[in-house]
Amino acid sequence: MTPCPLCQGFSSQKKGLHRPKFPLICATRRAARKRMVAAFASGKVKAMKSEAEAIRDKLIALEDYRKLLNGNVLTSNWLTVDQSMIDTFADATRDHQFIHVDPVRAKAETPFGGTIAHGFLTLSLLSTLAFDVMPGVEGTRMGVNYGFDKVRFMSPVKSGARVRGKFRLVGLVERAVSVQSAWESAIEVEGAIKPALEAHWITVAMVEPRGG
Numbered sequence: 001m002t003p004c005p006l007c008q009g010f011s012s013q014k015k016g017l018h019r020p021k022f023p024l025i026c027a028t029r030r031a032a033r034k035r036m037v038a039a040f041a042s043g044k045v046k047a048m049k050s051e052a053e054a055i056r057d058k059l060i061a062l063e064d065y066r067k068l069l070n071g072n073v074l075t076s077n078w079l080t081v082d083q084s085m086i087d088t089f090a091d092a093t094r095d096h097q098f099i100h101v102d103p104v105r106a107k108a109e110t111p112f113g114g115t116i117a118h119g120f121l122t123l124s125l126l127s128t129l130a131f132d133v134m135p136g137v138e139g140t141r142m143g144v145n146y147g148f149d150k151v152r153f154m155s156p157v158k159s160g161a162r163v164r165g166k167f168r169l170v171g172l173v174e175r176a177v178s179v180q181s182a183w184e185s186a187i188e189v190e191g192a193i194k195p196a197l198e199a200h201w202i203t204v205a206m207v208e209p210r211g212g
Helices: 023-057 062-066 083-093 103-109 119-133
Strands: 079-081 140-153 161-174 178-189 197-207
Touching: 062 161, 079 119, 083 119, 119 140, 119 161, 119 178, 119 197, 140 178, 161 197
Parallel strands: none
Antiparallel strands: 079 161, 140 197, 161 178, 178 197
16 A cells, blocks of 8 residues: 555555545546646647747848848846756756855855856857847748857856847858858856857758759
């Protein structure tokens, strides 16, 4: 006999039989759990559909995309880098150095006055910041990162700071099934003189085959 996690009664493992101590409570909680899982799944699907629609709305013809080359700088909205974001990144990368996750110690022992974001966290924000302003090419099947020719971390991003991205298309290579773009990229910190980072970022859009 093992404890029932829902009703705190007991259940038999024989033949998969479930014998709750409080059948009505257990059934109610099971139904509530099912509704919660369904609601979560539904919300996730809706979010994915919303993102897909947003991506489609940003697609432009290749002819128009070419006009961005060596043109104006595209500037994103501001994004707050809070401690929750930093802690989540620390868990994902197993980088729990105190300068990132211990506000008290970071304030006492560092020149930053508190915790700061990981450099790689700031770099990864290029994706979400670019999503605000960077258009895609019509016919794109998927987008992938090709890499960086250069990345320089210029100043720290303190917990609670707001950042935004700036992007300028400086290179374009067209192939039968892809469009490769090179972007001069920077992440600015609100109120800071220097940007958090500067990077030469290369992205690739895999597109529907075009005739030669």
